[in-house]
Amino acid sequence: KQEVTQIPAALSVPEGENLVLNCSFTDSAIYNLQWFRQDPGKGLTSLLLIQSSQREQTSGRLNASLDKSSGRSTLYIAASQPGDSAIYLCAAPWAGNMLTFGGGTRLMVKP
Amino acid sequence: EAQVTQNPRYLITVTGKKLTVTCSQNMNHEYMSWYRQDPGLGLRQIYYSMNVEVTDKGDVPEGYKVSRKEKRNFPLILESPSPNQTSLYFCASSFRVQETQYFGPGTRLLVL
Numbered sequence: 001k002q003e004v005t006q007i008p009a010a011l012s013v014p015e016g017e018n019l020v021l022n023c024s025f026t027d028s029a030i031y032n033l034q035w036f037r038q039d040p041g042k043g044l045t046s047l048l049l050i051q052s053s054q055r056e057q058t059s060g061r062l063n064a065s066l067d068k069s070s071g072r073s074t075l076y077i078a079a080s081q082p083g084d085s086a087i088y089l090c091a092a093p094w095a096g097n098m099l100t101f102g103g104g105t106r107l108m109v110k111p
Numbered sequence: 112e113a114q115v116t117q118n119p120r121y122l123i124t125v126t127g128k129k130l131t132v133t134c135s136q137n138m139n140h141e142y143m144s145w146y147r148q149d150p151g152l153g154l155r156q157i158y159y160s161m162n163v164e165v166t167d168k169g170d171v172p173e174g175y176k177v178s179r180k181e182k183r184n185f186p187l188i189l190e191s192p193s194p195n196q197t198s199l200y201f202c203a204s205s206f207r208v209q210e211t212q213y214f215g216p217g218t219r220l221l222v223l
Contacts (some may be wrong), residue, residue: 031209043115043201044213076118089154093208097161098169099144 002027002094006102013080014110021075023090026066030092035064035075038087038104040057047088048075080109113138115215123221124149124192132187132218134202142205143148143185144169145177147198148217154201159208160185161190 001092003026013019023033032051036044048057048064050073063076077084085108091101115136124130136143144159145222146169156169160179176188178217185204189196 015184034212036212036214041217043216044212046211046213049211074171091154091212097142097159097208098156099159099168099208099212101146103151103153104165 002030002061002092002098002100003099004090004092006088006090006105009103010026010103010106010108011108012108015080015082017080018076019078019080019107021088021107023073023075023099023102025071025073025092025100027092027094030069030105032093033039033064033066034094034101035062035073036089036091040086044089073094078106080107081111082109085109113156113213114222115163115187115202115204115213116152117200117218119218120216121219123223125223127191130192130220132189132190132200132202132220134185134187134215135183136185136204137183137207138145139182140204140206141182142210143179144203144208144212145175145185146201146203147171147196148201149198149209157187157200169180194222196220196223 035047035051050057061078067069087104089104131162145157146154158177162167203212
């Protein structure tokens with residue numbers, strides 16, 4: 001069974017700082033890895049999807065990397081802003097058709 | 112507008128009273144799934160569906176039923192709800208599980 005872990009569980013940084021969120025998974029035979037953002041009281045919004053054949057994906061100030069051999073993915077947020085405060089989740093498909101989520105990292109960016 | 116809708120958004124019920132949470136998507140997605148989110152346990156998959164009339168269990172299917180009679184709809188049925196099913200429920204859809212997932216806004220359920 002795929003297990004997905006996110007460290008740290010919570011992170012507080014001052015505005016403007018660059019930061020890295022970590023995601024590790026146990027089964028390296030993944031199709032892809034997805035990063036999501038969840039705002040309080042709302043659903044999840046997809047941020048980035050990295051295919052298993054890719055090493056990186058970028059969207060604006062966000063950059064996600066994938067290292068299948070080590071079972072790790074990172075989400076890099078450049079020049080953080082208070083509006084980036086949210087819960088960030090990673091997820092990996094497994095057993096062909098199921099999706100397993102990490103526990104999330106709660107990010108607080110202080111003005 | 113491409114979206115996944117869930118109804119109701121909030122529901123308070125009593126133990127044993129059957130309820131249905133609806134989920135609908137307008138993106139012609141084949142893959143749909145239900146999750147529950149609990150503090151300390153994260154998001155866990157309840158059921159998923161690869162296409163019409165094709166459903167399968169996720170990690171935590173006990174106490175739940177689903178059906179997929181039409182491509183756009185994937186209702187979650189709790190035939191005899193219990194307090195341990197109090198949770199935040201999300202529906203999601205995509206063309207395939209390997210592609211970007213689109214989530215509904217969530218349904219907060221309280222079972223007394």
